[in-house]
Amino acid sequence: MARRGAPVSRRSGSTRTIVMVWACTRALLAAVLLHTVSTNDTTIGRALGNWDVQHYLAIATSGYADRTDMAFFPGIPLVMHVATLLGLPAVETIAAVSALASLAAALAMGRLGGQWAAVAWLLAPMAVFTVVGYTEALFCAFGLWAWVLARRGHWWGAALLAALACTTRISGVFLVAGLVLLALAGGEPTVEGAVDCKRTTSPPARIRHAVIAALPLLVVVAFFAHLHGITGSWDAWFSAQRAGWDRSWTTPWQSLQNTLFATDPASWPDEPTRAWIFRFEIVSAAAGLVTVIVALARRAWAQAGYVLTQLLALTTATWFLSVNRGDLLWFPMFIGIGWLIARRPASRGADLVRAIVWLLVTLADLVLMAWWARLFFLGHWAS
Numbered sequence: 001m002a003r004r005g006a007p008v009s010r011r012s013g014s015t016r017t018i019v020m021v022w023a024c025t026r027a028l029l030a031a032v033l034l035h036t037v038s039t040n041d042t043t044i045g046r047a048l049g050n051w052d053v054q055h056y057l058a059i060a061t062s063g064y065a066d067r068t069d070m071a072f073f074p075g076i077p078l079v080m081h082v083a084t085l086l087g088l089p090a091v092e093t094i095a096a097v098s099a100l101a102s103l104a105a106a107l108a109m110g111r112l113g114g115q116w117a118a119v120a121w122l123l124a125p126m127a128v129f130t131v132v133g134y135t136e137a138l139f140c141a142f143g144l145w146a147w148v149l150a151r152r153g154h155w156w157g158a159a160l161l162a163a164l165a166c167t168t169r170i171s172g173v174f175l176v177a178g179l180v181l182l183a184l185a186g187g188e189p190t191v192e193g194a195v196d197c198k199r200t201t202s203p204p205a206r207i208r209h210a211v212i213a214a215l216p217l218l219v220v221v222a223f224f225a226h227l228h229g230i231t232g233s234w235d236a237w238f239s240a241q242r243a244g245w246d247r248s249w250t251t252p253w254q255s256l257q258n259t260l261f262a263t264d265p266a267s268w269p270d271e272p273t274r275a276w277i278f279r280f281e282i283v284s285a286a287a288g289l290v291t292v293i294v295a296l297a298r299r300a301w302a303q304a305g306y307v308l309t310q311l312l313a314l315t316t317a318t319w320f321l322s323v324n325r326g327d328l329l330w331f332p333m334f335i336g337i338g339w340l341i342a343r344r345p346a347s348r349g350a351d352l353v354r355a356i357v358w359l360l361v362t363l364a365d366l367v368l369m370a371w372w373a374r375l376f377f378l379g380h381w382a383s
Contacts, residue, residue, distance in 0.1 A: 014115035014193070015107065021122050022103045025369070029131050032370050036377040047377040049091040053133040056080055057090055070227050071240035075167035076135055094133035101137035102130035108144035112151075112331055114193025117338030121331070123365050125280075126324050126383060128373035135168040136328045142168070143175045144331055150179050151188070153198040155212045163216035167223075170237075171310060171329055176216050178306030183209035188300045191339055247317040256282070258319040274381045281320040281383065284327045285311065291333040303332040324383035 037044055049057065052072070059069050059077035061084070076094060083093035102122070110118040130137040146161035162179060166172030182188060186206050187199040200206050227236035241247040250258070263279045265272040288311040295304035307330050314323045327333065341358065345351050376382040 014110055014118075017115050018106050018110050018118045018122070019103065021119050022106055025122050025127060026099055026102070026131060028366065028370060029128060029373050032373045033377055036374055040378060042378070045089060045091050046379075048095045048132050050132075050376060050379045051382075053091060053094075056094070056133055060084065060090055064227065064230055067231065067236070068240050068244040070231070070236050071244055073135070073167055073169050073172075073223060075138060075164070075169075076133060078167070079138075080133065091133060095131060098133065098137040099131045101141040102127075105130070105137060105140035105144050108141070108148050109331055109334060110193075111148045111195045112144060113191055113335030113338045114342065115338075116193070116341040117191075117331070117334045120337040120341065121328070121334045123362065123369070124328055124334075125365060125368040125372050126328065127369055128376045128382070129325050129328065132376065134325070136325055139165050139168045139171060139175075140329060140331075143172070143329070146175065146179065147182070147331070148195065150182055150209075150213065151195065151197040153200070155183070155209045159212050159215050162213070163219050166216045166219035170220070171326075172216065173220055174306055174309040174313070176214060177309055178302045179213035180210045181305045182302035183207075183213045185301050188302055189298050191335055192342065193338075194335075245321065247321070250316055250318050252312075252315045255315055255317060255319055262319060271380060273375060277324065277375075277381055277383050278320070281323045284323040285315055285320055287327065287333060288314075288323070288330060291330055291336060294336050295332050300332065303335075306330075307332055322383055 033044065033047055036042070037047055055069050055072050056076045057080060058066060059072060059074065060080035064070050079097055080090040080094050083090045106118045106122050109121045130140075142161045142165035146158040146165060149155075149161065150158035158179060162172065162175055165175055183200075184206050186201060187197045190197050200209065224234060224237060228234050230236070233239065259278055259282055261267060263275050263282070265275040268274040288307055292304050292308045292311065295301075295307065310326055310329065314320065314326050345354060372382055
């Protein structure tokens with residue numbers, strides 16, 4: 001009985017740790033929000049409603065009347081529309097939903113990579129995007145739990161959650177690709193602290209699971225068909241990306257050159273902080289590449305494919321754009337970070353140094369998280 005109870009006890013302790021870190025980090029972001037509102041001529045609704053939130057709000061109220069809005073999937077606008085029907089403020093409601101979804105995503109991260117992977121995800125510098133009306137929190141809540149269920153062999157449940165993830169952003173296509181690879185591979189390695197992966201050895205079973213995993217693509221097809229019904233073009237989503245964000249096929253090296261130009265503060269005389277965001281875009285892309293290499297070395301083929309397809313999509317546009325936010329979706333990266341955090345040297349002195357280093361890194365990270373959140377709340381470019 002003691003053996004059976006020990007894993008349950010460890011899982012319970014891990015869950016408490018994740019919930020505690022979630023509460024503390026969300027409290028920090030809330031404090032930054034309140035301080036920003038109190039020291040600037042703005043309101044909570046305006047601070048939470050910058051950038052893409054306005055596009056989602058427009059879709060929630062008027063549908064896809066503006067062709068530029070067709071770059072956005074309907075999941076977030078649907079939640080905002082329901083909030084409006086219930087008499088709730090749409091911007092504040094979707095922020096609350098995102099904050100709760102970030103907890104669900106963190107708990108799933110704990111199942112995939114252990115508690116330290118979840119803690120690393122919650123401490124991500126760009127965490128502000130998981131507490132406002134952006135897609136990252138909802139996508140991760142659905143997508144990461146879909147991956148957890150797939151690892152346990154519950155493919156129909158995984159397909160359902162992946163379908164919900166596909167309603168939020170185009171990244172659902174890459175999630176489905178990763179799940180199909182996971183099915184065909186028959187499983188993947190498990191890191192310490194994560195839930196075990198159920199292996200499938202039968203080739204027919206692998207193919208059957210892959211077919212089930214591919215079904216959520218029908219959601220993306222349905223959305224594109226809806227846009228075709230409005231515009232008469234199957235290219236409506238891509239056209240919106242080009243028109244609104246100057247995104248078109250570019251070689252990775254040319255995209256990098258364009259991004260390097262954007263890292264010069266002189267390129268943004270009225271808002272020099274933009275240069276820092278583009279510098280972080282390059283760092284994020286490099287982190288994604290390292291993640292792919294590590295996943296391949298671990299023979300985690302599905303995880304490598306999941307990150308690689310997104311990395312290629314984000315680095316073959318006009319410039320590196322929104323790669324910082326893309327990091328939040330790359331759970332294999334946080335599995336790796338969690339593994340590094342959990343490693344403890346044999347000597348007591350080295351362990352003390354390790355603890356001090358991680359403490360300093362965490363403090364610096366929290367400062368960066370607060371800075372990033374303040375940028376967004378003030379309406380500055382934040383990726």
